[in-house]
Amino acid sequence: MRNPLNKRLPRELKSEVGKYLVIFVLLVTLIGFVSGFLIADGSMRITYDESFEKYNIEDGYFDLSKEMTENQKTAIETNGVTVYENGYVEEPLENGSTLRIFQNRDEVDRVCLMEGMFPDEEDEIAIDRMYADNNQVEIGDILNSGSRKWKVTGLVALSDYSALFSKNNDTMFDAVKFGVAVVTPKAFDSFSTKEKNYRYSWVYDTKPANETEENDTAENLIKAIGKVVTLEAFVPQYQNQAIHFTGEDMGSDRSMMIALLYIVIVILAFVFGITISNTITKEANTIGTLRASGYTRGELVKHYMVLPMVVTAAGAVIGNGIGYTVMEDVCKNMYYGSYSLTKYKTTVNAEAFLITTVSPFFIMLLINLAILSSKLTLSPLQFLRRDLRRRKQKRTIRLGNKIPFFSRFRLRIIFQNRSNYLMLFIGILFANLLLLFGMGLPIVLDHYQENIQQNLISPYQYMLRVPTSILSEESKVKSLLSMMEFSRAVETDNETAEAFSAYSLNTTSEICDSEEILLYGIQDNSRYVSIDFSKIEGDKGGNGVYISSAYADKYQLRPGDSITLKEKYKGDTYKFCVEGIYDYIGALAMFMPKAQLGQIFDMGNDYFSGYFSETEITDINSKYIGSVIDSDALTKVSRQLDVSMGSVMYLVDGFAMLIFIVLIYLLSKLVIEKNAQSISMTKILGYRNGEISRLYILATSVMVVLSMVVTIVIDYYLMLWIFRQIMLRSMSGWIQFEVDSSLFIKMFVTGILTYAIVAVMEFRKIQKVPMNEALKNAE
Amino acid sequence: MTARRICEKWGEGMFLEIKGIRKSFGEGDSRVDVLKGIDLGIEKGEFCVLLGPSGSGKSTLLNIIGGIDHSDAGYISINHEKTGDMKEKKLTQYRRKHLGYIFQMYNLIPNLTVRENIEVGAYLSDEPLDIDEMLHTLAIYEHQYKLPNQLSGGQQQRTAIGRALIKNPDILLCDEPTGALDYRTSKEILKLIETVNQKYGNTIVMVTHNDAIKAMADYVVHLKDGMIRKSYRNENKIPAQELNW
Structure with missing residues (x-):
């Protein structure tokens, strides 16, 4: 005979429809959203991971100031790599954004066509899909840079630009003001050599087995390439934010979503527990009678657990259904709204099912089982007398008659x-x-x-692109000559310009990822950075510095604290002592006299790498301007x-x-x-x-x-x-x-x-x- | 003294044997001795009435017999099996197989129909009685698809009796079953209990403060201040129909 108590369940559900419905709706919404997210995230991650092989994403790139000869290319390739031309031009458009234009690639960093067609004619262009979305550009629209016009024929995703970082050391990418695009080889050739940036991508003949090996290989490669050509920049793939930021960000979002799901499920489980507890109190006499008649505690626990578990299971199943249909699209679009990812294929995700269906069910089961078992341990007589307190109330709280x-x-x-x-x-x-x-x-x-x-420190802050030859450790003469050439090239007549030197080091925190700290070397009596360095010079052995308020806030640093920073690619570490906090929230930065910075990093007194300026500097060749930091x-x-x-x-x-x-x-x-x-x-x-x-x-x-x-x-x-x-x-x-x-x-x-x-x-x-x-x- | 008298005095060898039962509540100064050594013996199929004023310990004794409360001393033996030796799980099984409970409060499940409430009892037995026959016996057949809140108090109590009886328990324990009912309905319920006692042969122990009910019992026990003041077998019992109070 089936337990007749089960006949109450549909009636119980009907009479308490409001209660069960709201919990059900909340569960469906939550599980639907999280499951949609996890499915989209999982599928997106697979798409992203597979894109490395599918689109032959580079193992790194280096920039040169001029085009490489065939002999130089051959010499570099003897180091176990294949080198591909991957040059670009940057065109400021009339809409205020900048487009980085590449020649369509068919060997390395291949391009995924999302919509429309690849360009066929010289005046045609295929632009990044996300940039197009953010700037409301559609296929068929005309892009205008003032000197040139292109017709947009397609929307694409460049496999090496899943996050649209214009510069690798940027804090964040900006897919509104920066985009990438491809044109035909003929259209690319039509740009002048002055306009072109000479970038070369490499792919290892044999992939390094792990990160350490990759790091060692890259370090050997930079030395080898430096012997053949003068490097302007060298970025191995694992340091390329445009490629790796997306993958890293996906992981953190996923953990947050799972945490959200579990917190809400635990809260709902307790709500169910309290609700059932209340029902038990209400039905105490009946429970007492049933227990007295011979119903076991297990039978009653099972009976009271059925509805919460049915509601949870139904919520999880329907939530997953919605997750796989509606919410997957919503979440997929969230990713496409943030990243320029290649074409997406939904992959059935067993882990998502486990996290959003099996785990919530068991969390609910365990919490309710614990609450119910504890509640039903009371004796039948206690139920009959409605004496459901586990401990006798020793004293009544007295409330004054006033x-x-x-x-x-x-x-x-x-x-x-x-x-x-x-x-x-x-x-x-x-x-x-x-x-x-x-x-x-x-x-x-x-x-x-x-x-x-x-x-802002100044309305315009120019970071100059310093040739790596200036910092050459092997030849002081070569370094000096490069320095002189560079100094002449970056001289300006702008009266508001004030030179500063800069160097970047990385944090050594164990609890979080290492990040870049910008060290400014400031001129004496600077008009832009009002710090009186005279008090600190000398007495700290040259290590006393001011830090930006952003740096102080983030790492909770105070005057008197000591900081250890390290070279990004080497093991060298440097110790500094915080002398004061300078009110600047724009960057994690450190300020010291220019001479002090030159001394620490052996760069000489004349070395400088940027300008603070009140007005725009127009008389420096743009090739020497690495970036402009404005608001x-x-x-x-x-x-x-x-x-x-x-x-x-x-x-x-x-x-x-x-x-x-x-x-x-x-x-x-x-x-x-x-x-x-x-x-x-x-x-x-x-x-x-x-x-x-x-x-x-x-x-x-x-x-x-x-x-x-x-x-x-x-x-x-x-x-x-x-x-x-x-x-x-x-x-x-x-x-x-x-x-x-x-x-x-x-x-x-x-x-x-x-x-x-x-x-x-x-x-x-x-x-x-x-x-x-x-x-x-x-x- | 005949052998039966000796047995009767100590309850030894009886179907339901109650021996030296003591029970107190509270500690120290606030300690109250509710039962001060109860010895009783009830034969199979007998209808026993426990009488006494409020606080005399009759409900406590009933609860101890039913295994839903524990005594401080003494034991209960049902068909030569001591319930005090049983662990909770076994005791539950024992209640499941051998005992039926009826309370003053009907304690029906509000969202189950009359029939389903009785099925709740039937589920506990491997060989339950026929539900339709029970519904007829209880005179609630025509109400079988009604919910408890659509019934009168008497009909609800009949349903509660049906729930207790359907598994055909060896002992039916009734705690003031007519306490919340009017005169006419009370008599109907008593008549019903009498009928099932005769028809199914269950041993019935009924707690009541209604002195008139003793006239229909086989065995009458008067309790006062936790002790048996008087107990006797009723040689001239009368049908429930003829009771008056």
């Missing part, structure tokens, strides 16, 4: 429901954390943009985050509100249900609905408001910590989590309005509690 009666009544309700309110607090804490992230990030980015524009360049990070995360933020906001509504609805519903008998009795006594609501709803309202206020404060500090961890672990540079106090008011109002909806529903519920409820249970 407290008005209604307040005392409400306090008793709060004491009685403290486990529900604790869960409500945890739920609100989590929902507010999501809300703070969703609503706060755009404000943080705006703040960053505003602050950075007011905080536009410094706000790249925030702009790109805005582009790639903007839509996600709305999803996060919506999801936070959904969690908020679900938790408040379920838990305040429980308070009402738990007190149905008392509510009924107060009605019999003559209390009006309004008065009863003031007792029961106001008690919950007080707890909601208190939880809101307390959790907003906790969440703010929690978010400061989380944001710092994200910055430390997965982003170079520093953005401070700085929001206006108005955000907290907005969050509070959002929460209260959400609660108001639930409160109205609860008020209606109170109106519907029948007066015979009290009598029925007293039978």
